[in-house]
Amino acid sequence: MMVPPPTPNRPEKTPAAVAMAPRRGNRADIAGHTKAVSAPQTEALADALRPLTTDPARAAVFCDIDGTLAPIVRRAEDAHVPGEVSLLLGRLARRYGCVACISGRSATEARRLVGVGGITYAGSHGAELLAPGSSRPHALEAFKSWEDRVRRFALDRDTPEMRRLRVRIEDKGAIAALHWRGVPDEDAARTHLERIAEEAEAAGLLTHWGRMVLEIRPPVPIDKGQAVRTLVERAGSRSALFGGDDATDLDAFGALESLQAEGRLEAVVRVGVRSGEGPAAIVERADIVVDGVEGFRRVLAALADG
Numbered sequence: 001m002m003v004p005p006p007t008p009n010r011p012e013k014t015p016a017a018v019a020m021a022p023r024r025g026n027r028a029d030i031a032g033h034t035k036a037v038s039a040p041q042t043e044a045l046a047d048a049l050r051p052l053t054t055d056p057a058r059a060a061v062f063c064d065i066d067g068t069l070a071p072i073v074r075r076a077e078d079a080h081v082p083g084e085v086s087l088l089l090g091r092l093a094r095r096y097g098c099v100a101c102i103s104g105r106s107a108t109e110a111r112r113l114v115g116v117g118g119i120t121y122a123g124s125h126g127a128e129l130l131a132p133g134s135s136r137p138h139a140l141e142a143f144k145s146w147e148d149r150v151r152r153f154a155l156d157r158d159t160p161e162m163r164r165l166r167v168r169i170e171d172k173g174a175i176a177a178l179h180w181r182g183v184p185d186e187d188a189a190r191t192h193l194e195r196i197a198e199e200a201e202a203a204g205l206l207t208h209w210g211r212m213v214l215e216i217r218p219p220v221p222i223d224k225g226q227a228v229r230t231l232v233e234r235a236g237s238r239s240a241l242f243g244g245d246d247a248t249d250l251d252a253f254g255a256l257e258s259l260q261a262e263g264r265l266e267a268v269v270r271v272g273v274r275s276g277e278g279p280a281a282i283v284e285r286a287d288i289v290v291d292g293v294e295g296f297r298r299v300l301a302a303l304a305d306g
C-alpha cells in the first residue's frame with residue numbers, strides 16, 4: 001500500500017504523542033525502507049513504549065491485521081503478512097503476557113494469515129476468540145447464550161434448495177456464515193440469501209453482509225473494544241497497546257481509554273497506522289503515529305528489543 005506524504009499542516013498532537021512518520025525533510029531516507037529510523041525517532045518510540053517494555057509479563061500487545069500487519073490488497077484473500085512481522089509476533093508472544101490480533105476476519109482465517117500459533121486471535125471484530133494452540137474459536141461471553149438459537153436457525157435453512165444453490169454454511173459458534181463465493185448462479189444464491197436475511201431479522205437476529213458472505217449474528221453489539229476488554233481482564237494486564245488503521249479500530253482505542261479511566265489499566269498506548277484511506281481520528285487519537293505496515297513493524301521490533 002502506498003502511503004501518502006504527511007499533511008504539511010497537520011495540527012499539533014498532544015504532548016505525549018510521538019510521530020514516527022518521517023518529517024518531510026528526511027522522507028526520502030525512509031521511503032524506500034532501506035534506512036533505519038534515525039536515533040531520536042527510535043529513542044522517542046522506545047520512551048513511548050516504556051510502560052509495556054518495563055513489565056512485559058503484565059503487558060498486552062493488540063493489533064489489527066489488514067492495513068496494520070498486512071498491506072491492503074484489492075482482494076482480501078490475497079493479503080499477506082510479511083514473514084518478518086510473523087517472526088516478531090512470535091518473539092513478542094514469548095515475552096509479553098498477552099499478544100493478540102483483533103480482526104474483522106474469522107479467527108481461524110486470521111491465524112492462517114498471520115501464521116503464528118502462540119498468540120490469541122479475536123475474529124469477526126471480536127465476536128470470537130481463538131486461544132494459542134486451540135483448534136476451535138469460542139464466542140465471547142455475551143454471545144454464548146445465543147449459540148443454540150443461531151445454530152438452529154442455520155440448520156433449519158440447510159435445505160435441498162441451499163445445496164442446489166451450493167451455498168455453504170459455516171458454523172462459527174454464535175455466528176453462522178453463509179458463503180456463496182464461487183457458486184454456479186450467484187444471483188440466485190443472493191436472492192435466496194436475501195430471503196433468509198429477512199427471516200433472521202424477523203427472528204430477532206442481526207445480519208451482516210460481507211464479501212460473498214451473509215452472516216447471521218446474535219443481536220449483541222460486536223466491536224473490537226469488547227475483545228480488548230475481555231483479553232485485558234483474562235490476562236490481568238496492567239498496560240496495553242493497540243495498533244490499527246481503520247474506523248473499527250477506534251472502538252479498541254476507546255476500550256483502552258475506558259479501562260485506564262476505570263483504573264483497570266495503568267498505562268495505554270494507542271498506535272495509529274496512517275494511510276490514505278483511514279479515518280482522521282485514527283491519527284488524532286493516537287499516542288504514536290506510524291506510516292503504514294512498515295511503520296507498525298518498527299513498533300513491533302521496538303517492543304521485541306525494548
Ligand SMILES: [Mg+2]
Binds near residue numbers: 064067068244245246
Ligand atoms: Mg485494518
